[in-house]
Amino acid sequence: MKPLVSILIPAYNAQPWIADTIRSALAQIWQRKEIIVVDDGSRDRTLSIARQFASKDVSLITQENQGASAARNRALELCQGDYIQWLDADDLLAPDKIAKQVKAAQECHDKRTLLSSGWGHFMYRPSRAHFLPTPLWCDLSPVDWLLRKMGQNLHMQTATWLVSRELTQAAGPWDSRLSLDDDGEYFCRVILASDGIRFVSDAKVFYRQVGFDRVSSTDRSDKKLESQFLSMQLHVGYLCSLEESERVRAACRAYLQTWFGYFFQERLDLAQELERLAAILGGRLEAPRSSWKYVWIEKLFGWTVAKQVCQHWNQCKSLIMRSWDKALFRLERQHLTTGPGTCGRKSAV
Numbered sequence: 001m002k003p004l005v006s007i008l009i010p011a012y013n014a015q016p017w018i019a020d021t022i023r024s025a026l027a028q029i030w031q032r033k034e035i036i037v038v039d040d041g042s043r044d045r046t047l048s049i050a051r052q053f054a055s056k057d058v059s060l061i062t063q064e065n066q067g068a069s070a071a072r073n074r075a076l077e078l079c080q081g082d083y084i085q086w087l088d089a090d091d092l093l094a095p096d097k098i099a100k101q102v103k104a105a106q107e108c109h110d111k112r113t114l115l116s117s118g119w120g121h122f123m124y125r126p127s128r129a130h131f132l133p134t135p136l137w138c139d140l141s142p143v144d145w146l147l148r149k150m151g152q153n154l155h156m157q158t159a160t161w162l163v164s165r166e167l168t169q170a171a172g173p174w175d176s177r178l179s180l181d182d183d184g185e186y187f188c189r190v191i192l193a194s195d196g197i198r199f200v201s202d203a204k205v206f207y208r209q210v211g212f213d214r215v216s217s218t219d220r221s222d223k224k225l226e227s228q229f230l231s232m233q234l235h236v237g238y239l240c241s242l243e244e245s246e247r248v249r250a251a252c253r254a255y256l257q258t259w260f261g262y263f264f265q266e267r268l269d270l271a272q273e274l275e276r277l278a279a280i281l282g283g284r285l286e287a288p289r290s291s292w293k294y295v296w297i298e299k300l301f302g303w304t305v306a307k308q309v310c311q312h313w314n315q316c317k318s319l320i321m322r323s324w325d326k327a328l329f330r331l332e333r334q335h336l337t338t339g340p341g342t343c344g345r346k347s348a349v
Contacts, residue, residue, distance in 0.1 A: 001032075002031075002032045002102075003032065003081075003082035003083055003102060004032050004033065004034065004080060004081045004082050004083075005028075005030055005032065005033045005034075005081050005082070005083045005084075005085055005098050005102065005162075006033070006034050006035075006036060006075075006079035006080065006081030006083070006084050006085065007025045007028070007033055007034070007035045007036070007085045007087055007093075007098075008036050008038075008072065008075035008076065008079060008084060008085065008086055008087065009021060009022070009025065009035065009036065009037045009038070009075070009087050009088070009089055010038050010040060010068050010071035010072050010075060010088070010089065011037055011038065011039050011040065011042060011046050011050065011071070011089035012039070012040040012041065012042050012046070012065065012068070012071070012089070013042050013043060013044050013046060014042070014044075014046045014089035014090055015042075015044040015045045015046050015049060016090075017089060017090035017208060017210070018037075018046050018049050018050055018089050018090075019049050019052075019053075020092060021087060021088075021089050021090060021091060021092060022035065022037065022050065022053045022058065024087075024092040024093045024095075024206075025058075025087060025093065026053070026057065026058070027093075027095045028093065028095060028096075028097070028098050028099070029095050029096050029099050030098040030099040030102060033057070033081075033098070034057065034059070034079065034080065034081060035057055035058045035059070036058075036059045036061065036075045036078055036079055037050050037053075037058065037059070037060050037061070037089075038061045038062075038063065038071040038072075038074050038075045039060065039061070039062045039063070039071075040063060040065050040066060040067065040068065040070070040071040041062075041063065041064045041065030041066070046089070047060075047062060059078070061074060061075070061078065066176070067176060067179060068174075068179075068182060069173075069174035069175060069176040069178060069182045069186075070174075070176050072086070072174045073173045073174050073176070076168070076173065076174075081165065082164065082165055083098075083102065083105070083162050083163065083164055083165065084162070084163045084164075084165065084168050085098055085159070085161075085162055085163075086158050086159060086161065086163075087158075087159045088158055088159065090208040090210050091157070091158075091159050091205065091206060091207055091208055092126055092205070092206035092208070093159060093204075093205060093206070094203065094204040094205070094206070096203070097117060097203045097204060097205060098162065098203075100117075100200050100202055100203040101115040101117060101162040101200050101203050102162070104198055104200045105162065105164070105198075108198060110195055111164040111165075111166040111167065112164070112166060112167060112170075112193070112194050112195040113164075113194065113195055113196060113197075113198050114161065114162075114163060114164075114167060114190060114191060114194040114196070114197045114198065115161065115162040115163075115197075115198050115200055115203075116136070116137075116156055116160050116161055116197055116198070116199050116200070117160045117161075117162075117199070117200050117201075117203035117204060117205055118131055118133070118137060118160070118201060118203070118204055118205070119131070119156070119157040119159070119160050119204070119205040119206070119207050120132075120204065120205075120206060120207065121207045121208075121209050122206055122207070122208060122209065123208070123209050123321070123322050123325040123326070123329075124322075124325045124326050124328075124329035125325060125328065125329050125332065126206045128325070129206050129207075131204070134152075134154050135148045135152060135154065136148055136149060136154050136155075136156055136199075137199055137201070138199050139196065139197060139198055139199050140196065140197045140199075141196050141197075142191045142192060142194055142196065142197070142242060143239070143242040143243050143248075145191055145197050146188065146191060146235075146238065146239045146242065146251075147239070147247065147248065147251045150235060150236075150239060150251045150252060150254065150255035151250065151251030151254045151255065152254075153254075153255070153258045155184065156187070157205055157207045158183045158187075159205040159207070160205050161187060161190070163190055167190055167193055167194055168190070170193035171186070171189040171190040171192075171193050172189060174186050175234075177227070177230065178227045178230060178231055179223055179224060179227045180224045180227040180228045180231070181227065181228055181231035181232075182227075182231070184231060184235070185231045185234050185235065188234070188235055188238045189238070192238055192241070192242070209322075222267070225262065225263060225266070225267050225270060226270070228259065228262065229263070229267075229270045229273070229274070232255070232256065232259060232274070233277070235252075235255065236252045236255070236256070236277065236281075239251065239252060240252065246282075249281045249282050249283070250283075252281050253278055253281050253282075253283040253285075256274050256277060256278050256281075256285060257278075257285055257286065259274075260274055260285050260286075260288060261288035264287065264288050
């Protein structure tokens with residue numbers, strides 16, 4: 001019998017996107033699948049929209065708001081699949097994504113092999129998704145994958161993975177302490193439990209950028225910074241557990257340096273902890289510097305002000321780009337629904 005694939009979708013206030021996400025799950029050409037949507041106490045119409053898809057293939061669960069990790073764990077408790085496909089409520093899968101990865105899994109005959117795929121980011125128009133290969137887009141051992149991720153500040157989008165139940169059980173549940181970088185920490189554990197990563201080049205995921213990067217935005221609550229800090233500590237511990245070498249320590253130091261600026265002068269206690277961890281790894285962290293465009297602001301008003309100006313400018317650019325892409329998306333949809341042969345009538349969305 002062909003393996004069952006569980007597509008697990010945690011959702012919170014995803015009203016604009018949840019229908020398209022569920023449709024992309026239903027459109028998978030891999031026929032033997034179950035889809036579980038867990039609504040994590042949404043305050044918009046996410047739940048009512050998702051209910052329209054409830055069927056023998058789509059199960060809908062509701063719970064009080066507990067966070068993404070708790071919603072994912074709830075879905076995991078309920079699923080029956082031989083393989084797990086995680087899918088955030090605003091992202092999309094190519095129709096053959098799962099089929100191609102299952103085929104690759106069957107060819108390697110190892111339930112401990114972890115399957116990954118390419119991903120492209122888009123705002124409103126999936127047809128304009130940008131697929132930009134990184135050094136993670138290839139077959140790698142667990143230690144080499146984590147070395148590249150941490151040493152070069154890379155990541156693999158959540159939906160790219162197809163995880164066997166054996167690997168899923170070995171990794172354990174999502175860490176509900178984490179409100180930020182919970183996916184990065186979770187898949188580190190999956191990778192640690194694996195025999196290696198198999199990259200399936202022609203399987204694709206469409207990653208929707210719904211807003212400005214929340215990590216680098218002005219919305220930096222203590223809870224989020226503490227979550228990021230805990231995830232970083234765990235990352236370093238995971239990589240060091242695989243290999244004791246200078247290349248591992250160097251990658252960990254580079255990783256700490258990359259994120260040091262998010263704590264510098266905002267959470268001195270956590271910044272000092274990162275400096276102590278870097279010292280244990282045989283190095284030291286340098287004070288972050290503004291890019292050349294903001295150096296004059298830093299000289300006049302200090303590094304914190306220069307960082308805030310940089311953040312606000314990037315937010316403005318992101319807002320302009322999103323507004324433009326949204327306008328083009330609406331124009332394209334209007335053309336499709338009122339073009340030749342439609343008699344001027346708009347189709348239901």
